Amino acid sequence: MKQLSILFFLCTTLALQAQQLQLHYDFRHSIDPELHRRNFSYLSFEYFNANDSLGSFLLKAQMDFNGEKNNIGQLFLQVSQNLRFWKPKVFMALNFTGGLGVTPPSYGYYLSNSFGLGAAYPFQWKGAWMNASMGYRYNTFAKPSHDLQGTLYFGKGFFNYKLLVAGSFVAYSENRNHGNEWTKDLRGKKLAFFGDPQIWYRIKGKYSIGSRYSMFYHVLTSEHTLQVYPSLALKREF
Incomplete structure (x- = not known):
């Protein structure tokens, strides 16, 4: 619980600099009652700086209020940095994700850290801005996994940005055997995907x-199976 409090403080402190705050x-x-015991709210903080002299910086933090009596049940943190010291418009992409969670009644778990290193290319297509990256991903399971990851960020405004469509898609490989009791008999790799x-x-x-979907x-x-869960949300930009 001490580690959970530390990460909560970190996310709250960083959120003061966030570009946007979302409540979902x-x-x-309602869509998948057999897998999820109830609907829940979550807060998402996001800070993006595209004016960095060396590249761009992204920080995302999410708190899920899916614990008992709507307490925080999971915290997720992502930090991404694109760097460029040369003229070609291809960036070195660095990435970190991790987090903590609690399951009823009071069992804690980790969202295993992942570290990424690769190449990113920002571009525009039909009025939309995009950033595509591909690289190496290291997952810190009990039995570490060495993998590939591809990411696409996108956004497009309509009617002078009165309407905005944006988000990201991430696809990566991962060892089926994480080195724990539940996966010890599994073999080979699996393909995983996340989008928002x-x-x-x-x-x-x-x-x-x-x-958000x-x-x-x-x-x-x-x-x-592909699982898709929509939310109803309010966003405040800073």
């Missing part, structure tokens, strides 16, 4: 309403 209500229990396409409508000033494949379950 996730309907995944979002749509936002600006209602006034820096406030927007919208929806959390997409999972081989992340929440080992079944060969």
